[in-house]
Amino acid sequence: MVEPKRQLPEEVLVLIFRHLPLRDRAAAAAVCKAWASAVTCSTVWHDTNISCDCEQEGMLPPSLSTCLDHIRNLRLEFEPARKQSRWAAIQLLTALAGRAQGLRGLRLACRGEKPLFDSGSDILGAVHAVCRAARGLYLLDLRCLPFTLNDTLVLRVAHSCPELRSLFLDNCTLVGSVGPDSVLELLAACPNLRFLGLHLASLSPSALEMLAVPDRAPFMLLAVRCACPEDTRAPTLPDEAWAALRHRHPEMTVELELEPVLSADTVWRILQPSVPVAALRLNLSGDTVGPVHFAAQHYAASLRSLEVRAAASAALDTALENLAARCKGLREVHCFCVVRRAVLSAFRAHCPRLRSYTLKLTREPHPWQPTLVA
Template sequence: MTEPGKQLPEEVLVLIFCHLPLRDRATATRVCRTWAAAATCSTVWHDTYISCSGEGESTLPPHLSTCLNHIHNLRLEFEPSRESSRREAIELLTALAAGRSQGLRGLRLECRGEKPLFDAGRDVLDAVHATCRTAGALRHLNLRRLPFTLDDALVLQVAQGCPELHSLFLDNETLVGSVGPGSVLKLLEACPRMDALGLHLASLSREALEALAALGRPPLQLLALRCACPEDARAPPLPDVAWAALRRRHPGLLVELELEPALSAESVTRVLQPSVPVAALRLSLSGDTVGPVRFAARHYASTLHFLEVRAAASSELDAALEELAARCPELREVHCFCVVRPSVLLAFRAHCPRLRSYTLKLTREPHPWRPTLVR
């Protein structure tokens, strides 16, 4: 502690204010000039998390609005079903779009709570449009926690306004896939530095895989695919030869696959290609799950790090999980949300030396099921 009458050095105050909630930073600016200078320092705002509580107070007090210029990475959380929280989020995005987003490098939007019924989120998406129109230095945009239908217009705006983009995640929880493959191709042409991409399956095409495999592009690190809506179930197959070419071009590529109940058994067969370097596989299918687990065991043994299975318990599923454990030594996490027999747990503990956590329950327990950490 400092002696009475003495101030902490500004650099120490800056470190403290970096960890304060937004409203506490605002309060700090009104204590004295020294605190005001430290609380408005660009370092304090470099990585900023804002939660729009909608409690009647302004999210960003007027005297701190200029600090938006200093934000490099923004994580913005709000409740779309609460009008006040939603309005705060839109106001903040609008303020960013009004000439204060030149330094913005990363933007991540997260919705909590329930999505309003029959709501398309047009007002929120319009604010995202406006922000992307002026954020020419934006490198990372994550919209996978927005429950609204994302469309071609948004992707084309991102392509036009954010040429420096390195990562874009559009694989959100929506029942309608409205981003066409043509828009994704234009995005890849406009953003040559893209190295991480999250999409719904219907948005990806063979031409996009070929564009990603083209010479001159930076190493593609992550491709996340969500298969959850009717458009994904009807999507044409992506040839294994195209995946093989992409894998040769980017040997470090990791693919995340999330397969939801909308996919039929035939669709699952089209999605699970042998040459896809699947690192994370989430299975929540209405039909057969045993087949996809066995397929993963036989074709993704060298790449699979994460497995999540939501299915009914059966001896066939237990056997498939034991086979996967024996074939996939690189596995770090396995989470199965049905009761399994003891031999399944023993198989993963014996054959997966890098296992960090697992959810493998031998008896039925009240939900939510908590994972077990491996020490």
């Protein structure tokens, strides 16, 4: 313990306190005036991670409630099936909505299972309140919310947060309820949007055309998740529209996730040659070999990450070897089935930028851990 006359400098205390959970920050604030001054410093709260499962009281201690003014980027974890954790998250978001003028980034992450028939209306209502107050919001990441996101939320974000740069709505849900018209209204209201994550059913050719207009701010990432029944009925996004978008934003990349709900016809409607796919995740119930060959042929210049969940087969091994030979810029490849040794050798030989891979030669207990390349 440091003697009072040999107190650590405030800048050192700040570096320590920014890594403490809320209850420990509250305890530190009660030690002495110097610690109270350090723990309430805006630097401590600028980037804040809060887990509602780790806090004794589950929410911001009253003595530190004014520190909400200093939060610029918040990552909030909670478990929706646990009443105390869920209540704490709602209380914190509600309190933040009253002091959110300076908030720039909000990420919400759910842990554990979602209760059956849970629409998440209480959580989403709190998110609405934050968006209404935080007009300077730059980032809203709801990928880890298991609730259905709808047009009302998107339109609230569009009209309350005109400075938005990043919006991720490509979450795990059984229903896609964000319509293409709402996305068009979002793009019109937020001209500086550069990172966008959506379900396929929320996209339209008109959205790609709007992103490609000459006076649009540089667009960097489009994450597309295809996992809902609505996605199977989504209209085709023409290759010409992708080519125009790629020409307008040459640095843009696409993350594409294809889930078992998709039919073979839908998969081939999605896989257009001009899509600049950087990350491809294939978890298909049907043909996987064809999409891997397609990626090797058309996405060789852009592909950086590949994830495949499929049954082991000689045909899949051959497709992976072909992809390894063509996609030399790959940095990650994760195949969740046993492959032959030649597949591993091909990626190690042809992909000099490879940093992580899951390529198992024999069956192992799950979960499989990736191998890091030194």
